[in-house]
Amino acid sequence: MEKRLSVRDIRKLKSTVLDNEPIVSLVCYTAQLARLINDLVDIILVGDSMGMTIYGHENTLSVTTQMMINHGKAVVSSTSRPHIVIDLPFSSYEESPEKAFRTASKIMKFTGAQSVKLEGGEEFAETIHFLSQRGIPVMGHIGLMPQRIQTLGGFITQGKTKEAAEQVIKDAKAIVDAGVFSTVIEAVPEETSKIVTRNSPIPTIGIGAGRTCDGQILVAHDILGLFGDFTPKFVKKYAELDKNISEAVAEYAREVKEKKFPSINNIFKSSK
Secondary structure (H helix, E strand, O other): OOOOOOHHHHHHHHHHHHOOOOOOEOOOHHHHHHHHHOOOOOOEOOOOOHHHHHOOOOOOOOOHHHHHHHHHHHHHHOOOOOOOEOOOOOOOOOOOHHHHHHHHHHHHHHHHHOOOEEEHHHHHOOOOOOOOHHOOOOOEEEOOOOOHHHHHHHOOOOHHHHHHHHHHHHHHHHHHHHHOEEEEEEEOOOHHHHHHHHHHOOOEEEOOOOOOEEEEEEEEHHHOOOOOOOOOOOOOOOOOOHHHHHHHHHHHHHHHOOOOOHHHHHHHOOOO
C-alpha cells in the first residue's frame, strides 16, 4: 500500500530541493480531481479559495469550517500519496489559540488530513506554537493573505518596499520559530522570497513568489483553465478545459435539439 507523505517527509524535502527537485503542490477541492493528481503531486492544499472557484463568491471570507471539512474529507478519501493540508477559514482561529485549536482539531478529526494552514506572521506565532505543542501540524502563510483582502484593499503584491520586505522576512522567522513545518509565500518579489528561503530550515512553497522557493503551488482550477473570471499574473494555464466543456455542452445541446441524441446506441430495449 502506498504511504502518504507525512509532516516529517515534507520537512525532508527541503534537502531534496538542493538536488533540483522542487516540491510540487496544487490546491484541489474535489474527489474526482484529487484522484487524477494523486500520483503527480507531493502536497494537496484544500484551500479556502473554493469560495471563489467552486461557490462563485467574491472572496474567501464566506467559507465555513463545515465547507472545509466536507471538501477535505472528499480529497483525503480519494488520495493515497500526497500530504493533505486544509485551510483554517476566516474567523475560525483569529480570536485565540484556544479557538484555533478547536477548529483545527475538528478539521483533522473529521477529514483525516495531516495538517492545517493558517494565514499570518508575527501576530500568530503564539497560536502556531499553541497548536504545534498540542499535536496540530501547521503550515504557515505569509506575504499576500487573501483573508485580509478588506484591509489590504484587494489582491495586492506584498513586500515591494524595503520596510514591507523586512516585515515579510520577520514574519517568516517568527512562524518558523513558533513551529510551522512549511511556509507558503504568496505574491511577493522574488528577491524577498529568496532571502526567506535561504534562511529557512523548512520548505518554502511559492505562489507568485518567484523561482527560488523550495516548491510551487497553484490552484488546479487555474492551471486547467476552469476559472476564467480572473487569471493572476503568476498563473500559467496548461489547459483550456472551460473552452472544451463549453464546446462539448454546445454539441450535446445541438444533438438533443436535432433529435440525434439519444441514438440507437444509447437506449434500452425490452426483452421478448
